[in-house]
Every structure is written in structure tokens, then in C-alpha cells.
Amino acid sequence: xxxxxxxxxxxxxxxxxxxxxxxxxxxxxxxxxxxxxxxxxxxxxxxxxxxxxxxxxxxxxxxxxxxxxxxxxxxxxxxxxxxxxxxxxxxxxxxxxxxxxxxxxxxxxxxxxxxxxxxxxxxxxxxxxxxxxxxxxxxxxxxxxxxxxxxxxxxxxxxxxxxxxxxxxxxxxxxxxxxxxxxxxxxxxxxxxxxxxxxxxxxxxxxxxxxxxxxxxxxxxxxxxxxxxxxxxxxxxxxxxxxxxxxxxxxxxxxxxxxxxxxxxxxxxxxxxxxxxxxxxxxxxxxxxxxxxxxxxxxxxxxxxxxxxxxxx
Ligand code: NDP
Numbered sequence: 001x002x003x004x005x006x007x008x009x010x011x012x013x014x015x016x017x018x019x020x021x022x023x024x025x026x027x028x029x030x031x032x033x034x035x036x037x038x039x040x041x042x043x044x045x046x047x048x049x050x051x052x053x054x055x056x057x058x059x060x061x062x063x064x065x066x067x068x069x070x071x072x073x074x075x076x077x078x079x080x081x082x083x084x085x086x087x088x089x090x091x092x093x094x095x096x097x098x099x100x101x102x103x104x105x106x107x108x109x110x111x112x113x114x115x116x117x118x119x120x121x122x123x124x125x126x127x128x129x130x131x132x133x134x135x136x137x138x139x140x141x142x143x144x145x146x147x148x149x150x151x152x153x154x155x156x157x158x159x160x161x162x163x164x165x166x167x168x169x170x171x172x173x174x175x176x177x178x179x180x181x182x183x184x185x186x187x188x189x190x191x192x193x194x195x196x197x198x199x200x201x202x203x204x205x206x207x208x209x210x211x212x213x214x215x216x217x218x219x220x221x222x223x224x225x226x227x228x229x230x231x232x233x234x235x236x237x238x239x240x241x242x243x244x245x246x247x248x249x250x251x252x253x254x255x256x257x258x259x260x261x262x263x264x265x266x267x268x269x270x271x272x273x274x275x276x277x278x279x280x281x282x283x284x285x286x287x288x289x290x291x292x293x294x295x296x297x298x299x300x301x302x303x304x305x306x307x308x309x310x311x312x313x
Contacts, residue, residue, distance in 0.1 A: 001079060003102045005031045007297050008095055010083035011110035011240075013040020014283050015273025017067040018290030019108045019297075024074035026298045031104070032071070033097055035082045039064035040112045041237075041274075046136035046162050048283045049184070063283075083111065084243055086269070093268060106297035109244075109256060109264075109271040110290060113237035118150065122206030130212025130230045135159035138230065139166040145229035148215055150203055152176050154281075155234035157185035163232065164194040171228065173201040173217065206231060239275045251277045262293035267306040270297055 007023045009016045012034030023030040042048060043064055047057035054063075072078070081099035088094075092103045115133045117123060123131060132138040135149075139162055147167045149160045152174035158181075163170045172189070177199050179186050189195050198219075205216040207225060214227045239255045241248075248264060251257050255278075256264055256271035263270055272289035274281060279289065300306060 001099065001102075002029075002031075002077070003100070005029050005077075005102060005104045006301055007031075007106045007108065007294070008033065008093075008102055008104035009108040009110055010095075011035060011040060011112055011273070011275070012038040012064075012068070012078070013110060013112045013273060013286065014042060014064065014067065015112070015275075015286040015290040015293075016040070016108070016110035017064060017071055018287040019110060019272055019294040020076040020290075021067060021071040021074055022291045022294035023108075023297060024071055024076040026294065028294075028298060028301065030071075030076045031102060032076060032078045033081050033083050033095070033102075034078055035111070036080070038068060038078070038080070041115070042283060044134045044137055045158075047158075049158070051283050067287075082243075083109075086244070086247060088266075104268075105301055106268040106270065108262075108290070108293045108297060109241075109269065109275060110273045110286075110293075111240040111243075111275050113239045113274050115155075115234065116236045116238050118203065118233060118235065120203065120205055122208070126206050126208055126212050126231075129210060130208060131206060132230060132232050133234070135162040135232050138232075139163050142167045142230045144168045146171065146227065147230045147232065148173055148203075148226065148228040149232045149234065150174075151234035151236070152179040152181065153234065153236065154181045154185060156232075157181040157189045159232055159234055160189055160195055161185065161192065164192055167194065170195045171226070172197045173203055173215070174199050175202055176200070237274060241275060253277075255279070260292075261296035262289055263296055263300075263306065268297070268300055 006028040007030045042060035045060035081097040085096040146169040207214040257277045270293040272293040273286040
């Protein structure tokens with residue numbers, strides 16, 4: 001593999017793939033470090049809703065390869081390796097990866113996020129044995145069973161709707177008093193005959209010897225055990241930024257601050273998608289971030305302009 005690139009993009013999700021497409025179309029020698037799996041978190045999503053041009057939604061496992069194909073046709077290269085660290089040397093960034101070192105004049109960090117875990121007893125032991133983060137992968141396994149979903153945001157409700165296509169009953173357990181998900185999901189969930197929502201519920205333990213048989217829950221009236229065949233956990237996202245420790249100032253949520261052009265405080269380093277501060281959390285926004293970052297990287301390579309926070313010029 002070549003080791004010298006003008007632009008290296010870390011992350012093979014929608015932000016990274018779209019940045020690669022744009023960067024390659026701008027004529028920049030571009031490499032994408034995809035991490036372990038191309039497609040990022042959205043790869044396993046049965047239906048990405050609200051993406052322009054797809055009124056019926058589009059599966060993540062269709063959309064991500066489509067963008068990759070477009071980026072490849074434009075000239076972008078791909079390596080299945082994660083970015084482990086960045087160091088400035090002269091006017092280049094030296095990038096450490098499991099597949100060896102590569103050098104880049106500009107780096108776009110589009111490393112996305114991972115799904116948070118509950119950190120309660122039983123969770124580690126029963127992971128993959130009835131505890132899942134992927135409704136579209138595992139829904140067929142719970143046909144005609146009762147399952148629980150934890151969370152009250154867009155992911156929890158979207159995945160509860162997917163599960164309701166297979167399961168007999170889906171119980172959403174939410175620790176708050178109101179759902180924070182967008183109305184498009186809320187309305188469908190509230191009306192769905194197979195879905196029940198329980199508020200003010202804390203899940204204290206996952207039950208089962210070698211597979212999930214239930215959860216121990218607590219509400220204002222006390223504790224109880226709830227029998228479920230599987231547990232789907234959607235309690236938010238943790239940005240993938242640990243590999244940057246000490247290199248870049250992160251915001252209090254561990255995300256990367258950027259200006260309006262996706263530029264970070266480090267010259268030639270940009271961030272795009274859910275890993276950056278104040279990301280909108282929509283696939284379309286990640287694609288937009290990727291495009292913006294690639295255009296800004298191109299301008300930087302052309303004229304060296306880099307004041308953090310300056311959006312004009
Ligand atoms: P969110 O952070 O939006 O929601 C997390 C939910 O989990 C909240 O209800 C939160 O409750 C709850 N929660 C957090 N921690 C715990 C815990 N320890 N125990 C129990 N419950 C907990 O995450 P999502 O994954 O839902 O969404 C992530 C991003 O992706 C958002 O920007 C979202 O809009 C976006 N998204 C967009 C979609 C679309 O547009 N089609 C589809 C899916 C996701 P509390 O409110 O009390 O903190």
C-alpha cells in the first residue's frame with residue numbers, strides 16, 4: 001500500500017465515505033482507514049429514515065456500499081485498519097495504524113461512535129446471549145416472543161418499531177418521564193398495538209444463567225422482575241475519540257470541537273459526523289459534514305489557511 005496521501009480519512013461511515021467521495025472528486029490523493037468494518041454504526045440499520053432522495057428509507061447496508069462504490073470510482077483508496085494515533089512531523093501528519101504508518105497533509109476524523117452500555121450486573125455475561133444492540137440483525141430470533149428495549153431516544157423507538165414486526169410484544173423501558181425521540185417515531189410507537197412504553201423505570205440487572213430470561217426493574221413503587229426473551233439497549237452513543245488522548249482538546253462529551261468548516265484546533269485536522277461537537281445526529285448531516293470537511297481540506301492544501309474558528313476567507 002502507498003503510504004503518502006494528501007488526505008487521509010479515519011472512519012468508513014457515512015461522514016467518512018462522503019468525505020472520501022468529495023476529496024477524490026477534487027483530485028486529492030485520498031485514503032480511507034475504514035476501521036474494522038466499512039459502513040460504521042449505520043451499516044446494521046434496517047432503514048435509514050429521512051435521508052434525502054429515499055422517501056421509503058434506505059437500509060444502511062445498501063447506502064454505505066453505494067457511497068463507497070462512488071468514492072472508489074472517483075479514485076479514493078481504502079484500507080481496513082483503524083487509526084491508532086496522530087503525530088505532527090514537519091508539514092505532515094504521521095498516522096499510526098495496525099496496517100503500518102501512513103502520512104497525510106490533511107486528516108479528516110470521521111470515527112463515529114459506539115453504542116453505550118448499561119454497566120449493570122448480568123450485562124457482560126449475557127452479551128450476545130439475548131442482549132443485543134442490533135434489532136434488524138436479531139429481530140427474527142425473537143419472533144412471537146416478548147422483548148424489552150431500553151432508552152427513550154430515536155434509536156430506541158426506531159428499533160422498537162423494527163422489533164414489533166417480529167416479536168409478540170415490545171416493552172420500552174425508559175428512565176425518564178417523556179420520550180426525547182422525534183415525533184415521526186413517537187407517534188408510530190404510541191399507536192402501535194404491540195408496543196408498550198413504561199416510564200420512570202430503572203433497569204438494575206439482566207437475569208438469566210446462560211441466556212436472557214428477564215430484567216430486574218425498579219420504579220417509584222418498588223422492584224420487580226420482568227420476563228423477556230431479549231433485551232435491546234439503545235441508551236446513546238459514545239464518540240470514538242480515545243485514540244486522540246492528549247492530542248486534541250475534546251468537549252465535555254468527548255467529542256471534537258470544530259468550526260463551521262469542520263476544522264479542529266490542529267492545522268490540517270478536521271472532524272466530521274457524529275464524532276464532532278454539536279453534530280445533528282442525522283445521516284444526511286453526516287454526509288454534509290463529510291463534504292464540508294473535504295472541501296475545507298482541499299482549500300487548506302491549496303493555500304495553507306488555518307485559523308481555528310475563522311469561517312470566512
Ligand atoms: P440519545 O442520546 O438521543 O438517547 C438516549 C436515550 O437513552 C435517552 O432516552 C436517555 O434518557 C436514555 N439513557 C441514557 N443513559 C441511560 C442509562 N444509563 N440507562 C437508561 N437509559 C439511559 O441516543 P440515540 O441512540 O437514541 O440517538 C443518537 C443520535 O442518533 C441522536 O442524535 C438521534 O437523533 C440520532 N438518530 C437519528 C435517527 C433518525 O433520524 N432516523 C434514528 C436513530 C438515531 P434521558 O433522556 O433520561 O437521558
